[in-house]
Amino acid sequence: MKSSGRMFLTRMGLRSVHNNRTMSIASVLVLVSCLMLIGLVTLLAVNFDLVFSQFSSRNVVMAYLVPGLEREQIDGLQRRIDALPTVGGSEFVSSEEAFRRVMARNERDFPLLQDVDPAFMPDGFEVSPLSQSQLESTVEQIRQLDPAITSVRHFQGVAAQLAALKQAVTVLGAAVIGILLLVSIFIISSTVQTTMYSRQQEIKVMKSVGAAPAFIRWPFLVEGLVLGLLGAAAALLVVFLVYLGLEKALGPLLETLLGGFSLAPFGEQLHLLLPGFFAVGILTGGGGSMVSITRYLKEKVYEKSEFEN
Amino acid sequence: MIDFIDVTKEYPNGTVALRDVNLHIAPREFVFVVGASGAGKSTFLKLLLHEELPTEGTVRVGRFDLNQLTRRQIPLYRRQLGVVFQDFRLIADMDVYDNIAFAMRVVGAKEKAIKERVNYLLQLVGLSLKIHCRPSELSGGEQQRVAIARALANMPDLIIADEPTGNIDPRMSQELLELFVRLNDAGTTVVMVTHEHNLVRQYNKRIIILESGAVAADGGLRQAPPPQPANNAWSPPGLPRPPWEDEMALPRFEAV
Numbered sequence: 123m124k125s126s127g128r129m130f131l132t133r134m135g136l137r138s139v140h141n142n143r144t145m146s147i148a149s150v151l152v153l154v155s156c157l158m159l160i161g162l163v164t165l166l167a168v169n170f171d172l173v174f175s176q177f178s179s180r181n182v183v184m185a186y187l188v189p190g191l192e193r194e195q196i197d198g199l200q201r202r203i204d205a206l207p208t209v210g211g212s213e214f215v216s217s218e219e220a221f222r223r224v225m226a227r228n229e230r231d232f233p234l235l236q237d238v239d240p241a242f243m244p245d246g247f248e249v250s251p252l253s254q255s256q257l258e259s260t261v262e263q264i265r266q267l268d269p270a271i272t273s274v275r276h277f278q279g280v281a282a283q284l285a286a287l288k289q290a291v292t293v294l295g296a297a298v299i300g301i302l303l304l305v306s307i308f309i310i311s312s313t314v315q316t317t318m319y320s321r322q323q324e325i326k327v328m329k330s331v332g333a334a335p336a337f338i339r340w341p342f343l344v345e346g347l348v349l350g351l352l353g354a355a356a357a358l359l360v361v362f363l364v365y366l367g368l369e370k371a372l373g374p375l376l377e378t379l380l381g382g383f384s385l386a387p388f389g390e391q392l393h394l395l396l397p398g399f400f401a402v403g404i405l406t407g408g409g410g411s412m413v414s415i416t417r418y419l420k421e422k423v424y425e426k427s428e429f430e431n
Numbered sequence: 432m433i434d435f436i437d438v439t440k441e442y443p444n445g446t447v448a449l450r451d452v453n454l455h456i457a458p459r460e461f462v463f464v465v466g467a468s469g470a471g472k473s474t475f476l477k478l479l480l481h482e483e484l485p486t487e488g489t490v491r492v493g494r495f496d497l498n499q500l501t502r503r504q505i506p507l508y509r510r511q512l513g514v515v516f517q518d519f520r521l522i523a524d525m526d527v528y529d530n531i532a533f534a535m536r537v538v539g540a541k542e543k544a545i546k547e548r549v550n551y552l553l554q555l556v557g558l559s560l561k562i563h564c565r566p567s568e569l570s571g572g573e574q575q576r577v578a579i580a581r582a583l584a585n586m587p588d589l590i591i592a593d594e595p596t597g598n599i600d601p602r603m604s605q606e607l608l609e610l611f612v613r614l615n616d617a618g619t620t621v622v623m624v625t626h627e628h629n630l631v632r633q634y635n636k637r638i639i640i641l642e643s644g645a646v647a648a649d650g651g652l653r654q655a656p657p658p659q660p661a662n663n664a665w666s667p668p669g670l671p672r673p674p675w676e677d678e679m680a681l682p683r684f685e686a687v
Contacts, residue, residue: 326520331537332508333537
C-alpha cells in the first residue's frame with residue numbers, strides 16, 4: 123500500500139471515529155468500565171502486597187527487660203542475644219525511644235499521651251531473626267536466655283495468616299483480571315461488530331471497486347486502535363481519580379488500623395498500569411476490529427437473492 | 432471480452448441457477464440482459480463479479496479466467512470492472528468528489544491524477560457544480576450519475592450495470608441510458624441487467640434473455656423502434672397499455 127493511500131485510510135479511520143460517535147463513545151465507555159475494574163483489582167493486590175511486605179519487615183521479636191538494668195548488663199545481654207545462631211541482629215530500644223516511636227505513629231489519635239512519662243514503657247531489644255521461618259526457635263531461645271528478659275513478643279500467627287491471605291488475593295486477583303480481560307475483549311468485539319454492521323455498505327463498496335483486504339482493514343484497524351487507546355487513557359484517569367478519592371477517604375483509617383500503613387502512591391504504580399492499560403486497549407481495540415472485519419470481509423458484494431430479479 | 436463456456440451454477444441447496452450457458456460478448460459491445468425473477472440474472476452478475484464460481488464450465492473476462500483467480504488476484508480483477516448498482520452504493524459521509532476519488536485511491540493513484548480525473552468525470556456526468564455535495568443532498572438520478580462516474584474512475588474496459596435505472600424517474604433513466612451509450616461509443620463494453628423493456632426497445636443493441644437459468648434468446652433488434660414514452664408511468668391513465676410496453680410484444684430475437 124502506498125503512503126498516500128495509507129494516509130487517506132488513516133484519515134478515513136479517524137473520521138469514522140467522529141462520524142460514528144455514538145458507537146465510539148459506547149466502545150470507549152465499555153473499555154473504561156472493564157479497565158477500571160482491572161485497575162482497581164490490580165491496585166488492591168499491590169496494596170495488599172505492600173501491607174504484607176511492611177508487616178514482614180516489621181515482624182521482629184521484641185524482648186522486654188525488667189526495669190532498672192545497668193548499661194553494662196544491657197550490653198552483655200545484647201551480646202548474648204546476637205550470639206544466638208538464628209539471630210541476624212538486634213537493637214536496643216530504650217523506653218524513651220519506644221515511646222517516641224509510638225507517639226510518632228499515633229500522635230494525632232492520642233494527644234493525651236504527650237503528657238505521659240515515657241518510663242511507663244519497658245526497655246527492650248528489637249531482634250531480627252535470620253529468617254522468618256526461624257522465628258519460633260529464636261523466640262524460644264531468647265525466652266530461656268536470662269531472667270532479666272520478662273517477656274518476648276512476635277506476630278508469627280498473624281504473619282502466617284497474612285501470607286495465606288496474600289496468596290489468596292494474588293490468585294483471586296489474577297483470576298478476576300483474566301475474566302475481566304476476556305469480558306472486555308468480548309464486549310469490545312461485539313461493539314465493533316455492531317459498528318461494522320452499520321458500515322457493511324462501505325465495506326461492500328470497497329470490495330466492489332477492487333480494494334485489497336489490507337486496504338479495507340486499515341481504517342477499521344485505525345478506528346479500533348484509536349478507541350482502544352482513548353479507552354485506556356480515560357480509564358487511567360478514572361482509576362487515578364477513584365484511587366485519589368479512596369486514599370483521601372480511607373487513608374487515615376488504614377493508617378490507624380494497620381499501624382502507620384499508607385496506600386501505595388499512584389505514581390509508583392504507573393509503570394505497571396500505563397503499559398498494562400495501553401496493551402489492553404490495543405489488544406481489545408485493534409484485535410477486536412480485526413476479528414470483526416475478517417468476518418465482514420467474507421460478505422458478498424452483490425447480496426441480492428436469486429429470486430429478487 | 433466475456434466468455435461463458437458451458438457454464439452451470441448449482442447452489443448447495445440444489446437450485447440450478449444457470450444451466451449450460453454459452454455466451455460470448457465482444458469488446459465494445461452493448462448488451463442488455465433481461466429476464467424474469469429467478470431467471471438467473473443475479474447469478475450471471477455474481478459470476479461476473481467473482482462472487483460465485485461456476486459448478487461447471489468456464490467464465491473468462493478479458494485476460495482473467497475467473498475459475499483460476501487466486502484470492503490476491505480478485506481485487507486486481509475487480510479494478511478492471513466498473514460496477515453500477517441499482518441502489519447507487521455511495522458512501523454517505525463522503526462528498527461527491529471523495530466518492531469518486533475513492534475508487535482511484537484504492538488503486539494507489541496520485542492525488543494530482545485523482546483531481547484531474549474526478550473533475551473530468553464530473554463534467555462528463557454533468558455534476559461539476561455538485562462536487563462538494565453529500566449523497567443525501569442529491570436526487571436519485573444524480574446519485575446514480577455519481578455512481579457511474581465512480582465506475583469510470585479507473586477507466587475500465589467493462590461496465591456492469593445492475594438495474595441502474597431501477598430507482599430513478601423515467602426522464603432521468605433516459606438520460607442515464609444515453610450516458611451509457613456514449614460510453615459504449617467511446618469504446619467501453621457495457622453489460623446492463625434491466626427490467627425496463629421500454630428502455631431496451633429504444634436502442635438497437637444486443638439483448639440476452641435469460642429464462643429458468645438458460646439463454647432463451649440472444650440477438651439484436653431488427654430495427655430501432657420509433658421513440659416511445661420512457662416508462663409505463665408516462666402512459667395516460669385509463670388507456671390500454673401500448674403494445675411496446677408488453678413484454679410479449681418485444682421484437683423478435685434470433686433464437687439460440
